[in-house]
Amino acid sequence: MSSGVAVTEPATGTRDTDVPALEFDGLTKSFGEHIAVDDLTFSVPRGSICGFLGPNGAGKTTTIGMALGLVPPTSGTARVLGWDVRTHWGHVLQNVGAMVERPAFYPYLSGRMNLEIFARQAGIDDSGRINEIVELVGMGERADAKFGGYSTGMKQRIGIAAAIICDPEVIILDEPTSGLDPAGQREIRHLIRRLSSTGHTVFVSSHILSEIQEVCTDVAIIARGKLVAHGRMDEILAGTDQLLIEVDRPDEARQALTQRSDLESAEIENGWVVVEAPRENSADINRYLVQSGFAVSQLRHREAQLEERFLELTGQPSGSEGEDG
Ligand SMILES: Nc1ncnc2c1ncn2[C@@H]1O[C@H](COP(=O)(O)OP(=O)(O)OP(=O)(O)O)[C@@H](O)[C@H]1O
Ligand SMILES: [Mg+2]
Structure with a gap:
């Protein structure tokens, strides 16, 4: 089995919980002059639900392609459960289920028959499993209709069904909710949680x-x-030091607060005073306002929205074009 690859090679069937589910190490992919994925190094902990976010053309699908061994990296390594994708592709395929872009199926066969073919190719001959999966992804009676007539939502569902039919430990989904209505998106979120x-x-x-x-x-x-x-999501979102203060006489309160040296800014937003100050100072800011004769009715930190962090970090709106725009 070993092919001279020295590092972090788990034996077949090893379930070392310390090994990340996915591990990218200097992963790079160039298409001619264009660097689509540039020295990517990070890992996805086992058992996590890891979101992979980026504007159009950021390199998400290319990265996923490299994780699955479908796109050869220009340099660097992708590992799945410790296995180098290039040298241990067989192990990777046994442990990963994926849906990338629009999955293709036989248009004249029903969704269920497509899944049966898929399962049999993967060595599963169990109609119970097909029923279970059809149920799990919410295909319902449409499972018995021809794939060719499927809506976008149903195509996404059967794509996910095919990805998870072998019960792989690691599941990679490239934009699973694209084209789904809000109810469909919610179902996919439930499914991911399940x-x-x-x-x-x-x-x-x-x-x-x-x-x-x-x-x-x-x-x-x-x-x-x-x-x-x-x-971790909570750490990424913890980046805000903005304190929202509901107070009587907000303009005067803002003015009073500007006397403090620990504030980076103090502004009025929808009648609230919004200040930027270290989190640990909020009790003191509250005391200061009360002692200055203001009635403080609410004081809380603004929860960072991922969208705001995303804009800060990428310098562009979430849906805008990246390199290929
Ligand atoms: N086979 C290819 N040949 C040439 N360029 C490619 C190829 N595949 C991807 N690219 C380019 O690499 C960059 C990253 O593309 P990729 O599809 O990975 O982005 P993405 O983040 O998945 O975008 P989207 O959100 O639109 O799906 C883009 O500039 C794209 O045009
Ligand atoms: Mg993509």
Whole structure:
């Protein structure tokens, strides 16, 4: 089995929980002059739901392609559960299920028959499993209609069904909610949570920032092929020091607050005083206002929205064109 690759090579069947589900190390892909993925280094912890976020053309699908061994990297390494994708592709395929872009199926066969073919190719001959999966992804009775007539939402569902039919430990979904209505998007979020609760790692790319924020435990953000942020969602979102203060006489309160040396800014926003100050100073700011004769009715930190962080980090709107715009 070993082919001279020295580092972090787990034996077949090893379930070392320290090994990340996915690990990218200096991963780079150039198309001619154009560097689509640029020295990407990060890992996806096992058991996490990791969002993979980036504007159009940022390199998400190319990265996923390299993780699956479908796109050869120009340099660097992608590992799945410790296995180098290039040298241990067989192990990778056994442990990863993926839906990338628009999955293709036989148009004249029903969704169910397509899944049966898919399952049989993967060595599964169990109609119970097909029923279970059809149920899980919410295909319902449409499973028995021809794939050719499927709506976008149904195509996404059968794509996900095919990705998870072998019950892989690591599930990679490239924009699974694209083209889905809000109800469909919610179902996919439920599905992702359910997969996670049964021990799967889910790596999911999306443009829908709020969705990533809602469902993911971890996030990696790329722009123009480069990693701009990566970590636990709560840590990425903890980046705001903005304190929102509801107070009587907001203009005067703002004026009074500008006397403090610990404030970077103090502004009025929709009748609230918004100041930027270290988090640990908020109790003191409250005391200061009260002692100065103001009635403070609310004081809280603004929760960073992923969208704001995303704009800060990538310097462009979430849906805008990247390199290929
Ligand atoms: N086969 C290819 N040949 C040449 N350029 C490519 C190829 N595949 C991707 N690219 C380019 O690499 C860059 C990254 O593309 P990629 O599809 O990975 O981005 P993405 O983040 O998935 O974008 P989207 O959000 O639109 O799906 C883009 O500039 C794209 O045009
Ligand atoms: Mg893509």
